[in-house]
Amino acid sequence: MGLLSKVARSTADAIVPPLCLNCRKPLGSHDALCAACWRQLRFIRAPLCDRLGIPLPFDPSPYASGGPIVSAGALANPPDWDRARAVAQFGPVIRDMIHAFKYSDRHDARTLFGRWLADTGAGMLCDADLLIPVPLHRWRLISRKFNQAVLLTQEVSGLTGVPADPFVLQRVKATPTQVGLTEAERRHNLSGAFKVAPAARARIAGRNLVLIDDVVTTGSTAGACARVLKRAGAARVDVLALALVTDDSRIGR
Ligand SMILES: [Zn+2]
Secondary structure (H helix, E strand, O other): OOHHHHHHHHHHHHHOOOEOOOOOOEOOOOOOOOHHHHHHOEEOOOOEOOOOOOEOOOOOOOOOOOOOOOOHHHHHOOOOOOOEEEEEEOOHHHHHHHHHHHHOOOOOOHHHHHHHHHHHOHHHHOOOOEEEEOOOOHHHHHHHOOOHHHHHHHHHHHHHOOOEOOOOEEEOOOOOOOOOOOHHHHHHHHOOOEEEOHHHHHHHOOOEEEEEEEEEOOOHHHHHHHHHHHHOOOOEEEEEEEEEOOHHHOOOO
């Protein structure tokens, strides 16, 4: 940290007392959550499905060989990516934190989100070659001013040293909102929405990629991205997100 940013930081500490990133209750340190908000987060821990990243309701360890566990759902309907990991199941606290991060200029959760992603994705980041944010179409980028996935990717890159490349994947079709669509409709809606920049093909051929987004809802967006990256020659495409909507985390959205 340079001298100027140190000065800026201590000035900020003096002016803005540390607050819980969710409920704004005063705290002892910056970039943290209060105990009450922390308890409401449903962090995803083992046992979980290696392909979908969903928590599994049982501990299969006495039966498993110690290798990765794959859920029946992933075996029946395999995703287009290799592995997915998310920090938490989608729920009120993580939803509000992501909403504040996405739609306001409040980026104070950024540091905490970066640390969470780096921890959660440690197993896929250790031999990853490139981090790729899920892109926004430029019209949406204009209305929102920044792509939250790019900011998250930069944080993870800074913590892990794995390079980030926001120019590999392009969103070439502005897709209407996915809310309320069936799986088939989402897939149709997204077909042709993403492409790999021709100049970037050589950078991803034979490489292990980690695709980063804030929320994985049905997986159709991440799946569409993974398909074009694989088609362009990527060796492995893993997905890393802050929140994952699971069957028991749907809260009426
Ligand atoms: Zn709080």
